[in-house]
Amino acid sequence: MKLNDPRLRVQVAVIAAIAATVISLVSAGSTREGVAYALVLDLVIACATTLSLPDLKTHHPVLFRATLTLLGVDVAISITRFLSSSTNFNLATGAAMSIVLLGLSFLTGASGQISLGNGAFMGVGAFAMAIWANHHATTPVVLTLLIAVACGALVGLLLGLPATRLRGPYLAGMTLAFAVAFTFILSSFSSWTGGDSGLQLPTEAVAPRWLDGFFHAGTSPLTTTTLYITDVAIVVAGVAFFFMANLFASRIGRSMRLIRDNDVAAELVGISLPRTRVTAFIVSSAYAALGGALLTLIDNSVSPATYSFALSVTILSLIVIGGIGTISGALIGGVIYAFSTNVISWITNQTGLNPQGNFASQLNGIIFGGLLILTMLFAPLGIAGAARHFWHRVRSRT
Amino acid sequence: MDPFLTSRIVTDILGGLTNGVIYGMVALSLVLIWRSTGVLNFAQGAMPMFATYVGFALLSYHFSYWWCVVACVIAGVLIGGLTERLLVRPLYGKPEINPIVVMVGYLIVLEAVAAAIWSSFPRSLPSPFSSIHWQLAGKPFALSPFIVYEIASGLLVMIAVAVLFRFTKLGLQLRASAVAPEVSRLLGVRVGRLLTLGWMLSTVVGVITTILVSSNFFSGLTPQINDGIFAFGFIAAAIGGLESPVGAIVAGVVLGIVNQFVTDYVNQNAVIIIALALLVVSLMIRPSGVFTKPSERRV
Numbered sequence: 001m002k003l004n005d006p007r008l009r010v011q012v013a014v015i016a017a018i019a020a021t022v023i024s025l026v027s028a029g030s031t032r033e034g035v036a037y038a039l040v041l042d043l044v045i046a047c048a049t050t051l052s053l054p055d056l057k058t059h060h061p062v063l064f065r066a067t068l069t070l071l072g073v074d075v076a077i078s079i080t081r082f083l084s085s086s087t088n089f090n091l092a093t094g095a096a097m098s099i100v101l102l103g104l105s106f107l108t109g110a111s112g113q114i115s116l117g118n119g120a121f122m123g124v125g126a127f128a129m130a131i132w133a134n135h136h137a138t139t140p141v142v143l144t145l146l147i148a149v150a151c152g153a154l155v156g157l158l159l160g161l162p163a164t165r166l167r168g169p170y171l172a173g174m175t176l177a178f179a180v181a182f183t184f185i186l187s188s189f190s191s192w193t194g195g196d197s198g199l200q201l202p203t204e205a206v207a208p209r210w211l212d213g214f215f216h217a218g219t220s221p222l223t224t225t226t227l228y229i230t231d232v233a234i235v236v237a238g239v240a241f242f243f244m245a246n247l248f249a250s251r252i253g254r255s256m257r258l259i260r261d262n263d264v265a266a267e268l269v270g271i272s273l274p275r276t277r278v279t280a281f282i283v284s285s286a287y288a289a290l291g292g293a294l295l296t297l298i299d300n301s302v303s304p305a306t307y308s309f310a311l312s313v314t315i316l317s318l319i320v321i322g323g324i325g326t327i328s329g330a331l332i333g334g335v336i337y338a339f340s341t342n343v344i345s346w347i348t349n350q351t352g353l354n355p356q357g358n359f360a361s362q363l364n365g366i367i368f369g370g371l372l373i374l375t376m377l378f379a380p381l382g383i384a385g386a387a388r389h390f391w392h393r394v395r396s397r398t
Numbered sequence: 399m400d401p402f403l404t405s406r407i408v409t410d411i412l413g414g415l416t417n418g419v420i421y422g423m424v425a426l427s428l429v430l431i432w433r434s435t436g437v438l439n440f441a442q443g444a445m446p447m448f449a450t451y452v453g454f455a456l457l458s459y460h461f462s463y464w465w466c467v468v469a470c471v472i473a474g475v476l477i478g479g480l481t482e483r484l485l486v487r488p489l490y491g492k493p494e495i496n497p498i499v500v501m502v503g504y505l506i507v508l509e510a511v512a513a514a515i516w517s518s519f520p521r522s523l524p525s526p527f528s529s530i531h532w533q534l535a536g537k538p539f540a541l542s543p544f545i546v547y548e549i550a551s552g553l554l555v556m557i558a559v560a561v562l563f564r565f566t567k568l569g570l571q572l573r574a575s576a577v578a579p580e581v582s583r584l585l586g587v588r589v590g591r592l593l594t595l596g597w598m599l600s601t602v603v604g605v606i607t608t609i610l611v612s613s614n615f616f617s618g619l620t621p622q623i624n625d626g627i628f629a630f631g632f633i634a635a636a637i638g639g640l641e642s643p644v645g646a647i648v649a650g651v652v653l654g655i656v657n658q659f660v661t662d663y664v665n666q667n668a669v670i671i672i673a674l675a676l677l678v679v680s681l682m683i684r685p686s687g688v689f690t691k692p693s694e695r696r697v
Contacts, residue, residue, distance in 0.1 A: 114495045116440075116502065162681035169438035172498050173632040174677060176440070180629040181670040188667040309625060313506055320499055358514050365510030372503030376496055377488055 011063050017045050018070040022077060022235075042074060065245045073238035080230050088230040089298070090338040095233040096294040098334025099240045101319045102327065103287025106244060109325025110253055111280040112260035113164065117175030118288040118315045120182035123307030125152045125289025126296040130199040131192055145236070145293050152289020153282050160281035165274045171281070179312040186304045198303035201296065229298050236294055237334075240287065245327055247283070256280055288315075317368040320375050323384025332383050340364070404537040410658045412540035417630075418654020419552030423607040424624075424631025425638065425646035426556065427600040432640050434576040434596040437486060440501040442631070443624025444508040445481060446604030449473035450612060450619060451516050453605075454523055463526050463613075470605050478601030482594045512621040520618030529614070548610045555606055556647055559599070563643075572596060626670070630657075633673050637680045639687020649688065 021041045076095075080088050104118050115121075128151035132144050139147075159178055163171040186193045193199065247253050256276055258266040267273055296302045318337050323329025344363055345355070353360040379386045402408060424442065431439045439445075453470025461469075485504060489497045527543035563569035575582040575589040576596075583589050604624075611627065612619035634653045638645030656676070657669045664672075680688065 108495060112493065112495065114498055116498075159678065162678050162685070166681065166685050169494065169498060170636060170681065172440075172495075173438060173636060174674075174681075177629045177633055177670070177674055177677065180626060181674050184667045184670050188665075188671065313502060316499065316502060317506070324495075324499075358517050362510040362514040365506045366514065369503045369506030369510060372506065373485070373500050376500045376503065377485075380492075380496060 011060065011067070014045060015063065015067055015070060017041065018067065018074055021045070022070060022074050039078060042078065045071075045074075061249065062246060065242060069238050069242040069245070072241070073234055076234045076238075077231055080234070090342070092230040092233040092298045093295065094334040094338025095230070095237040096291045096298060097315075097318070097337040098291075098330050099237055099294065100288045100291035100315055101322065101333040102240060102244050102330035103284035103291075104315060104319050105322075105324055105326060105330045106248070106287070107280050107284035108319075110248065110256035110260065111277050113171050113277065113281065114316075115175040115281070115284060116172050116312050116316060117159075117177075117179040117182075118284065119307055119309070119311030119313075120175075120179040121152050121156065121285040121288035122292030122295070122311065122315075123182055123186070123304075124155050124285075125149065125292035126302045126307065127186070127193055127199070127292075128152070128289065129293035129296045130201060130302045133201050134199060141232075141297065145290065145297075148293035149286045149290045152292075153286040155289075156282040156285025157278065160278045160285070164277035164281050176309075176312075179309045182307055182309075183304055186307075193304065196304065198301060198305075200301045233294055233298060236290070240290060241327065241331075244287075248327065252276070252279065314368065317372045319382075321368075321371050321382050323382030323386075324380075326381065326384040326388075329382050329384040404534050404539055406662070409540040410662050411655055412545075414655030414658030415651065416545050416548055416654070417657060418651035419549050420607055420611060420627060420650075421630045421634045421654050422647040422650025423552055423555060423603055424627055425635035425650040426559065426643055427603040427607070428631060428635045429638075429640060429643050429646045430559075430596060430600040430603070432635075433643075434572065435482075435486065435490070435593055437489070437497040437501065438632075438640075439600070440498060440628075441481075441504040441508060442600070442604055443608075443628035444505045444512075445477050445601050446474060446608040447619075447621060447624050448508050448512055449477050449601065449605045450608045451512055451521075451621075454521075454619065457524070463524050467609060470609055471602055474601040474605035475598045478598040479594050481601075482597035486597070487593075509621045516621075518621055520620045522618040523609075523613045525613050544614070548614075551606060551610060555603055559603065559643070562599075568595075629670065630654075630673060633677045636677055637688060639689045642687060642689040645687055645689025 076091075080091060083091070100118055100122055104115060108114050125148040128148040129144055132139065132147050159174060160171070163174045187195060255266065255271045256279075258269070259271065259273060259276055263273060266276075292307075295306075314337075318333035319329060321336065322331070322333030344367065348355050348360045348363065353363075375382055381388070428439060428442055431437055431442070450470050450473075452473040453468075454466050456466050456469050481504070485500060486497065489500060525544055527547045529542050529544040531542045532539045561569075563573060571582070571587050572592055572595070574585075575587055575592045579589050607627075608619075608624060611617065612623055617623070630653060631650065634650035635646045637653070638647075638649030640646075653673060653676070657673065660669050660672050
């Protein structure tokens, strides 16, 4: 990387400018002037980046991804300033879910395996977060999140080690058994996990003073407004997406895709099959744990009923509909998750079904299951794949 | 009378045998489909569940238990055949995860539709035999007429499947089309039809399992009835080896007995955790299953 390259210097300046807007949006964004100031800055940055982005993509891919991530975070946080607090809450849940989906997308897209237990890995992260926060309330949130991620990775290693060595559907079946077993595991350790009622986060753990001072300076301390937690969720999701985009393009990511497409060739060029597969699985379970921990932070509490087998199935449906194996698919799936309950209750209202009736309560399963089958049969790469296909056709025609 | 027959160990073994036969049958139906079509059927619990609901809908028209059983089996044959033709056939030759995802989607749809039509409350089915345990010298013995019915029908199904595969021309064709579909096709075997037949057969095994489980006075029929049973069935099939029907049955029976001992001596929650641990350990030691010979893969 040559630092005397003038284009590169422009790029670094652009990134610094976007980062500055994100910080200003987060810290002063609740005021009207703050939002207006950030939006003007955004417009200028948008012009600067569009001029230099195509060049950047080929020469400095990591910088390109950083710019894209920061822009995405910037836009997302700007948008939250204009939305109601309940929509923001949905967005925060969607952001947490998109991290989980990203992990699963990586596992399948990179190594051709599939996990039916990511809901349980989410639960591992969620409960690790809650248990740690209840015992060590003064630990900074970022550290607690990392501890939850480590727990998820550890459980992933334990389960992944035997199953990923095997050819065939062993990983899928084993993760399914883990997802079914998870609620029983939770109630076996009820002195830690709080039994059926789950755990509450202590207030100090929800918003440590230093973090609270950083976000929304001047507002009353230790109140978790939805706005604040949405910011945290979007920023964490941005970091997760940035790391994953780099991992996809890295040496490990490329060797994983070779394994998916031709494992014999991969072994011949010296890639260790078991090690790479286990790595992919560990990354996916660590991401699931991060998403679960974030969800605990958003909800302020954790309940064992959330992390049933049904959640794992929902995760699978979302990523397949969004586009399995793609990064944008995880984002699409997260947005779908954020608004799915609203859309389904809208459908119930429009069709005049009895909301308490049998059919309306099962609508979620019928729609998601049906979409899962149809997507896999007719567009295996989901919305992201279909959009990409359409885009290529439009471009080749002109 | 002999106190040995009412001792804790004998009670646990006999009690475990009931669940073991059920797990063995689920494992067997998984292996049947896996061997012939290379699909791990995640809807293996949901398809029979749906067929059982359909068959026992006849109860409200005052048909007897046994007529309902016949109706369930017919519904199972139809559902198994239609599923193979419409859902599974387009997936042959696709990447490994496509059939997994489709069958999981099918599982969700079937469970949701069943709950939408028949509600998710347990539906109690008439039991053809009494579930009151026999007494031996004033002490309860582990068996009841219903448990004997359960174990006997399970064994009957297993023997019937074994006879079909080993001693009939149809069984020979089924095995041939699973091992070498191209060669079988050249020799005049209608491989496509046999695959459909394999799915029908496996669904019928599942239907009988579901009827046995749901006729139990204590559980009743629910849309999610087979979720847990499927997990245990898969664990049994993977421990025994996905390629080996005998291994699946033996592993299922052993797993059932182990579970009963864990329930009795530890607690109910530990059952699936121990089973999962058994699966992890057995895959570490013998990845291709206890009952199969490890096979070389040709490139």
